[in-house]
Amino acid sequence: MxxxxxxxxxxxxxxxxxxxxxxxxxxxxxxxxxxxxxxxxxxxxxxxxxxxxxxxxxxxxxxxxxxxxxxxxxxxxxxxxxxxxxxxxxxxxxxxxxxxxxxxxxxxxxxxxxxxxxxxxxxxxxxxxxxHLLVHPRGATPDERSGLRIDPTTRDVVLDGRPVPLTAREFDLLAFLAGHPRQVFTRAQLLEQVWSSSPTWQSEATVTEHVHRVRQKLGRALIVTVRSVGYRLEP
CATH class of the missing domain: 3.40.50.2300 (Response regulator)
Structure with a gap:
């Protein structure tokens, strides 16, 4: 921030x-x-x-x-x-x-x-x-120190033991989805929840672009596209 x-x-x-x-x-x-x-x-x-x-x-x-x-x-x-x-x-x-x-x-x-x-x-x-913000991706075994960890206090993100640099808004988006695992949100809902905005004031393409950037930085498809609906985080 x-x-x-x-x-x-x-x-x-x-x-x-x-x-x-x-x-x-x-x-x-x-x-x-x-x-x-x-x-x-x-x-x-x-x-x-x-x-x-x-x-x-x-x-x-x-x-x-x-x-x-x-x-x-x-x-x-x-x-x-x-x-x-x-x-x-x-x-x-x-x-x-x-x-x-x-x-x-x-x-x-x-x-x-x-x-x-x-x-x-x-x-x-x-x-x-x-x-609720501790997410372990599929394939991780109990003895592996891997997975996605989100610290809402320090706003740090660690993936498989390495820090992932995110912008403030990218962090807010990831943390919100991680706090509601497997729950599907439309782009309009994400605009309201993460940006405190709406499609009337801000384009839904903003959400699409931020999801794309978070996916690039995480290096894996933790954020799943639900066709014709929106996105969900799949732990």
Whole structure:
């Protein structure tokens, strides 16, 4: 990423809560854990931040003005965005917890909660999310130190033990597909997810060109073309 600093390399979190006191203490705790933390006080500003900044994880309160937390979560998952979400809620009922998890929350914490437990949940969810980006191509045996490894924190890509230099956008494209193995995405969906754009504003040929360049650098057809549909990553 152009202009990145050491701070930019930290995992980025978005804390969304309409209570400024909750935002402050949660942000302070997570910042002390070594994360780069941003805040949002309502659902609409949180949505815009997620689309523009693509945080590594969202801590999301359900009781938000404007766009409610569950509606924001539903909108994210319906567009195929798998950004990890830890839900905070004052609703302790089992039905609310099940609904949140069914909509795609990665974890659910009921208020009042321990800041230490929240930090532990965040670490766990990020660890699981990063594990999904470890891809081993066909033919690799368990004792071979080969395969494709993507590190979302350092933005490094290693293939069969050798580093692969990618541009920022090539990395974003590869990491997104690797995070959804075998799932097929159209060029329009990839424009929306990776470029935060649409065919109205940017040509789908942009996606085709970037896929071609990533394939050249990886040296193998990990990214499969699904005729008349789009692309998928085949681990």
């Amino acid at each position: 152009a202009g990145s600093t050491a701070v930019d390399a930290l995992p980025s979190l978005l804390v969304v809560d309409d209570d400024s006191r909750v935002r402050t203490v949660v942000s302070w705790q997570l910042a002390s854990e070594g994360y780069a933390v941003r805040e949002a006080a309502d659902g609409h500003s949180a949505w815009q931040h997620i689309v523009d900044e693509r945080p590594d994880l969202v801590v999301l309160d359900l009781s938000l003005p404007g766009l409610a937390g569950l509606d924001l979560l539903r909108r994210l998952r319906e567009r195929g965005d798998r950004t990890p979400v830890v839900v905070l809620s004052g609703r302790s009922g089992e039905g609310d917890r099940i609904l949140g998890l069914d909509l795609g929350a990665d974890d659910y914490l009921v208020k009042p909660f321990s800041l230490g437990e929240l930090a532990a949940r965040v670490r766990s969810v990020l660890r699981r999310s990063n594990d």
